[in-house]
Amino acid sequence: DTGVSQNPRHKITKRGQNVTFRCDPISEHNRLYWYRQTLGQGPEFLTYFQNEAQLEKSRLLSDRFSAERPKGSFSTLEIQRTEQGDSAMYLCASSLQGDSNQPQHFGDGTRLSIL
Amino acid sequence: AQKVTQAQTEISVVEKEDVTLDCVYETRDTTYYLFWYKQPPSGELVFLIRRNSFDEQNEISGRYSWNFQKSTSSFNFTITASQVVDSAVYFCALRAYSGGGADGLTFGKGTHLIIQP
Numbered sequence: 463d464t465g466v467s468q469n470p471r472h473k474i475t476k477r478g479q480n481v482t483f484r485c486d487p488i489s490e491h492n493r494l495y496w497y498r499q500t501l502g503q504g505p506e507f508l509t510y511f512q513n514e515a516q517l518e519k520s521r522l523l524s525d526r527f528s529a530e531r532p533k534g535s536f537s538t539l540e541i542q543r544t545e546q547g548d549s550a551m552y553l554c555a556s557s558l559q560g561d562s563n564q565p566q567h568f569g570d571g572t573r574l575s576i577l
Numbered sequence: 578a579q580k581v582t583q584a585q586t587e588i589s590v591v592e593k594e595d596v597t598l599d600c601v602y603e604t605r606d607t608t609y610y611l612f613w614y615k616q617p618p619s620g621e622l623v624f625l626i627r628r629n630s631f632d633e634q635n636e637i638s639g640r641y642s643w644n645f646q647k648s649t650s651s652f653n654f655t656i657t658a659s660q661v662v663d664s665a666v667y668f669c670a671l672r673a674y675s676g677g678g679a680d681g682l683t684f685g686k687g688t689h690l691i692i693q694p
Contacts, residue, residue: 495681495682497681497682502686502687503686503687504581504668504670504684504685504686504687505622505668505682505684506684507681507682507683508681509681510681518681520681551620553622555622565612565624565627566624566682567624568614568621568622568623568624569621570619570620570621571620571621
């Protein structure tokens with residue numbers, strides 16, 4: 463199965479440390495999205511790439527967060543100087559380019575816990 | 578601004594009962610897209626259905642059916658003859674097409690569906 467792959471599945475770190483997550487989208491998908499999901503809530507949109515270009519950022523994406531997709535394939539999401547409030551599930555999704563009703567296919571997510 | 582409201586936080590029914598999950602959306606765009614996703618205990622969001630704002634036809638897929646009504650801004654989801662495997666959190670989501678690109682999805686808070694054997 464060549465679905466969306468995210469690594470690591472779980473990350474536990476101390477407050478103030480930097481963390482980086484990786485997402486490998488479905489191979490033919492050129493759009494890639496990052497979301498954050500906290501307990502009891504729906505996913506919240508963070509940012510979106512079309513190929514290597516980062517086209518949109520949510521206001522939720524503070525300056526401690528940075529995302530890249532250098533070759534238009536996999537993407538990384540880095541959080542610097544982590545805070546307690548960063549604890550969440552970070553979800554990656556990908557979709558085909560086309561009209562806006564192309565469904566996004568999600569990975570299993572990376573669960574971040576800040577001690 | 579866009580908003581999706583799933584007023585039912587949790588629903589519990591006995592297996593084989595029918596159950597309807599409500600979804601009400603808000604958007605100023607005339608072109609928009611609605612989605613339902615399922616999130617089982619394993620955590621991965623699974624795409625179920627999409628509908629665009631110009632297509633108000635209801636859809637049936639096996640035990641699943643969807644009722645889209647623009648007049649009430651609702652996109653409700655019904656499971657007929659529910660099964661234990663249907664137990665999951667179900668999310669309704671909206672994407673409004675503003676002409677400038679593909680915005681991220683706006684999700685509701687989800688409805689936790691519990692099917693008891």
